[in-house]
Amino acid sequence: MRRIYRKIEQIVGNVITVVAGEVSYGELATITTPEGSSLAQVIRLDGDRVSLQVLAGTKGISTNAEIRFLGHSMQTPFSKSLLGRIFTGSGEPRDKRPAITENLIDIGGPSVNPVKRVTPGNMIPTGIPMIDVFNTLVESQKLPIFSVAGEPYNSLLARIAMQAKVDIIILGGMGLKHDDYLFFRDVLEKNGALTRSILFIHTAADPTVECILVPDLCLAVAEQFALQGKRVLVLLTDMTNFADSIKEIANTMEQIPSNRGYPGDLYSQLACRYEKAAAFEGAGSITILAVTTMPGDDVTHPIPDNTGYITEGQFYLRNGRIEPFGSLSRLKQHVNNRTREDHRSIMDSMIQLYALYKESFEKQSMGFRISAWDKKLLRYGERFEHEMMDLNVNISLDQALDLGWYILADCFQPAETGITTKLIEKFWPDNTRMSIA
């Protein structure tokens, strides 16, 4: 059986077409040119015409380049020695250390049987009140961080990586600026967390197609660790680049676009990756936090929109803060009834009051007369923003809840908070002037 071909029929974008037989769908091939070699993946079969997407891009590929079919689909090595290592989007070492070839596993494997999933029940404490109190992160959750270019989403991700209590961190960078890559590497190294981390980094300078493989590589490795009982946190940044790469390939393949040029299967493509987040019965778990920068700060753009329907909530990062409106952790109900009895009430009433504050603030800005009630709200809103929303606040959940009560007691009468009498009697602080460090 001939597995090597030397005649490329067509090169369009990053997709090449060759005439070949006995090729299977999804198979890998290597393309060798005098300048070097690249991997390519079969994405369409039409009679004997085989279309492949070339991971390193088609620049400089000549029509007589050598194409060798490998007979298997994309794989990644998996072993403990991956820890502390940094790879590219095609799985090559980026840290100048030797390549790992042991124990190859397929990437993009089948999905988890829903009956083998466990209902998530463990909170992942992050020390950030806007997450711990208001939108608790839960093991096995998939959550995007919706943001816009210029916001400190990568620093937030790095802080969560440092503070979150998990066993292994896998960072997938897609279209990352080289500076950001160095930032992540240095932060993890400085805090001694690199030894429990694995990095798959595709930088903006690398070929676009490699970007598509980053989530699959990260999640395939994460899955193996999770099956061994580890609690794995996968951090992905930035999924918008991933989706754009998918769009690029789909358009090259002349697929009919559905919405703003994105292919109709964008939802399924994203879901395949995000759904890898799971808690396994009798084993570990995968939790995914993924940055999605919203083009033009528009949440109705197809990428954030489809993402929002897949993930279990979302964090909005705006003006350097996690916005309380819109941000949502869908799984928080599974855990916040077991933390402290006042958790839910503090969460609900503080947000409701903050919403009222926003109205009063608007009134004030428009020059309307401010009532006594408005004044209370304005005072509350400022304290809330300053003491709770600031991302630099690093306190435990208990401290954060206590702080919540102090702020409420400092600004309002008990009845004005809408909290049930039972909790007020138990938690309302006597000394309303107290403050905590």
Place this chain on the structure above:
Amino acid sequence: MGCKCGSIESANCHCGRIVGINGNMLTVEFFDSVKQNEIAYAILDDIHLKAEVVRTRGRYADLQILEEPKGLKVGGHVDFTGELMAVELGPGLLTQIFDGLQNPLPGLAKQCGFFLKRGMYLDALSRDKEWEFTPAVKKGDTLSAGDTLGTVPEGIFVHRIMVPFSLKGRYSVERIATHGSYRVSEIIAELQDMKGFLIKVSMVQKWPVKIPLNCYHERLMPTDTLMTKIRMVDTFFPVARGGTFCIPGPFGAGKTVLQQMISKNAEVDIVVVAACGERAGEVAGTLREFPELIDPRTGKSLMERTVIICNTSSMPVAAREASIYTAVTLAEYYRQMGLHVLLLVDSTSRWAQALREVSGRLEEIPGDEAFPAYLESVIAAFYERAAIVKLRDGTVGSVTIGGTVSPAGGNFDEPVTQATLKVVGAFLGLSRERSNARRYPAIHPLESWSKYWSIIKSEDLKLAQKILKDGNDIAQMMKVVGEEGTSIDDFVMYLKSEYLDAVYMQQNAFHAVDGAVSAERQRYIFNKIVKTFGTKMAFHSKDEARTFFQILIQKTKDWNYMAMESDEFQKIEAELDKMIGEVAKNAQNIPEN
């Protein structure tokens, strides 16, 4: 003479050969003949991958493959079955969890472990389990399709074993099994048609999912309210048994929580949940939670009345399209037993997207947002399968369908929402503003509508709706003219609408008492609120009015959390009455302004 595929056994082995693969679309050259929508298997070594014929052109058929196509090759062998996609119907469906192709997921987990394995197809109904059959007919009786042959107990229900729905004409009973235990595949009856042809009947039968099951006497008008125990739904936007409703909403507005509330509390016999292209975690939650929850109507676990069809977002897309047909067929099957069935689909948009993906791969001319032109008729045909019907034996059964819609960008003008609104009887539109303000369930009180009957008297309902509307108008105006530009009467009206919103429309889904409110309690509380609104109120200042309503809201919320038969309930009610009484007395002293 052999077949072109190389088989020498038969000249007509009904097969074909793959000539192209594009995503989940196979192009197959066939040698004999194919049927539109028939099922075929693409063969990859020892794995058989299910596929469905969606188009034929000349010698070529386009098949959507219901599994991951990785590894298939051009030249690969395809076997056509000659059968449409069908489900197995029989005792043992309840409490089960199936994928979109009716594979039992717990069975798959037992065989394959943590992950799904493509090409694994198991029997939907256990072949080993024995059922206690009681015959309902005797030799010589004349029957037709859908008539009861006998019954078996299935959990809390009497499961009717019926004459296969696919039989046409009349049949006489030649033999019927005696009372005893049988497996589903054992022959329990022999029927003879008018020409003397004998048909053997077991307890399991097949029915093609895309064809509605209409073995009933007549369709009735859906008039009875289906209690969901959600105040806002039952009172303001009710759903009828045998009717349809949709829940469109942007992500994060609480569609799924609302649907879970309905699935737990709805007053129906059986709930079929179709998780179509949504999160697997939510299904897992339901799977773990339902067996623990007790259905107050039966005293048994909720799982006993539930069937779950689960094709989550990372499972193959084409099977997602099949899953909602599988679900509705199971619902129709139980309707044939005179039961009331509620089918909840989450989400119909994912199903429509599956149609769009297939249509795109077929390179059909795209319509709005690239959805195919037949989207509307497909959605309409699906919702039309909901009905309340009178069966031939006089009993009444129903299928109620509720679907969530996930409109792109939360914009209700998109094609799936619009096509759905045309055919449903109730529209529970969720709003992002309300969910951002944590006002759950975030059903928009002014945009939603229902064509069915509320449990509340219509004049009271009109009053409440008027207060909501006026309150909203005043709130809008206040944004422009400020509080100082608003008269105190208007301001009180605004506070009244906020009060109604806070204590009646908002409901805590996770609270034991507040989470499910009976019709009796809804009427009681609603009457109390209407009475409050009828009380003449006057205040010296807006701040005084606001404080009064804040306390009133808190007390009424406390009241909502108390069981109706408890002492606290009466105690708080007395306090509320006192507050209202006082404000009414004060009103006589304050002149109208």
